[in-house]
Amino acid sequence: MKTKNSAKKNKKKENQKFTDYLAKLKECGLINEKQVHYFQKEINNNSYGYKLQFLQDISFRALKADYMAPEKLKEFADKLKDYKIVDKKYENLIAAIDEEKIQEPIDFLLYCEKSTIINPKNYSDKAEVFLEAIHKKTASVLPELAFTDFEYKIVPDAEMSAYGDNYYNCIVSLKSNGKVYKQKSGFYPSSKNDYSAGEIEIQNYYQIFNKILIDLNAPYRVHDVPVFGDNSSVSQIGIMVLTKEQEKKLNEFVTYLSASYEDFKNKPTSLEIEKAIEEYAKIGLFSNLTIEEITEGKERTSELEIMDYNDILSVFPNLIYSFDTELGNLEDPYAELVKEFSKISHNEFNPSDILNQFQGRKRKTTLKFKLDNKSYSKTFKIDSDWIDIIFLILFNLL
Incomplete structure (x- = not known):
């Protein structure tokens, strides 16, 4: 009993020190009456075990109070009105600021x-419920994004399989404005046998709606709004539709809200992508591919974000070879590149006896090979480990 009573007395003395310190802070004008009431309540609840913890909480909340000061919130609200991001609800926003309803930056949305x-906590944690729910919630920002026939599948990520079996992709399919759209996003379940606790890749899932907007030639895009503040650990998702100019203006003054940068360039529409694939087939670009490879390529094209026509070709196997212009990443770089060029030409360019002994310390390296019974030899400069541009020109001259 003596030990318990002694602990209570010590805690009471410690709390009194916290209370005295509060009084001094108020006297100096560093905290207001409302803050004093809050901290005194925390002291009475024995929330602070040591002085540093107490001071850290005061500092954090004092800074937040300054950051979320009504005059600053109203200044930002005026900017949102100027950009027409807030329009009909402007008066309601000002009233909410006066009534202290804007507790976190995301509340502006x-x-x-x-x-x-x-807020994922408002939905079932079952993938079959959650995924459709967040897509419906996202689509609710614009009437033209309404959809039906929602489907999804979760598959292992083949590209990440070398790093383990905990990498997955979620492929969503839905129908909007009479057309089927698909989108592949990363999906991270707690285990490969339990998809209920999984989380979809926030920065990617909503791109399916931007595909719809591109097809509609709309002047705006769907954006992800990062969540900051006390509730950021809740993993809330902020979604906003902006024009290019609104995106630019909002991100010029990153005070309370910022939006993901979305591409407003004239990307190919889904119809233009389909026509491009048809034309590529007509001119024989797919002649060395199997029916399965072509079908898989078309499927992947529908799932990805296509920025330009090269992105379409890169989805099909052995049509485009991408390489780093830093040669240090390859063992005998020019020889390896020649072999890859041969592969994507489907052996129409079929050199033999390829030789290139690359030593990075030297200032020159020689590539040799035979083509149609003719020997070729070319010496290239070595500028640190960057490729000599003459190398690419050489193959256009053969």
């Missing part, structure tokens, strides 16, 4: 014209 907040 409640008053923006085309935006929403998705």
Whole structure:
């Protein structure tokens, strides 16, 4: 009993020190009456075990109070109105600031014209429920994004298989405006046998809606709004629709909200992608591919974000070879590149006796090979480990 009573007395003395310190801070004008009431309540609840913890909490909340000061929030609200991100709800936003309803930066989205907040805790943790729910919530920001026929599948990520079996992709399919759209996103379940606790890749899942907007020639895009503040650990998802100019203006003044950078360039529409694939087939670019490879390529094209026509070709096997212009990443770089060029030409360019002994310390290296019974030899400069541009020109001259 003496030990318990002694601990209570010590805690009471410690709490009194915290209370005295509060009084001094208020006297100096460093905290206001409302903050004093909050911290005194925490002291009475024995929330602080030591002085440093107490001081850290005061510092954090004092900084936040300054950051979320009403005059600063209203200044930002005026900017949102100027950009027409907030329009009809402007007066409601100002009232919310006066009533201290804007507790976190993401709360601004409640008053923006085309935006929403998705809190995963409000939905079932079952993938079959959660995935469709967050897509419906995202689509609710614009009438033209409405969809039906939602489907999904979760498959292992083949490209990441070398790093283990915990990498997956979620491939979503839905129908909007009479057309089927697909999108592949990373998916990270807690285990390969339990998809219920999985999380979809936030920075990618909503791109399916930007595909719809591209097809509609819309002047705006769907953006992810990163969540900051006390509730950022809740993994809320902020979604906002912006024009190119609105995106630019909002990100010029990153105070409370910022939006993901989305591409407003004239990307190929889904119809243009389909026509391009048809034309590539007509001119024989797919003549060395199997029916299965062509079908798989078309499927992958529908799932990915296609930036330009080269992206379409890169999806099909052995049509495009991408390489790093830093030669140090390869053992005998010019020889290896020649072999890869031969592969994507499907042996129409079929050199033999390829030789290139590469030593990075030397200033020159020689590539040799035979083509159609003719020997070729060319010496290239070595500028650190960067490729000599003459190498690429050489093959256009053969």
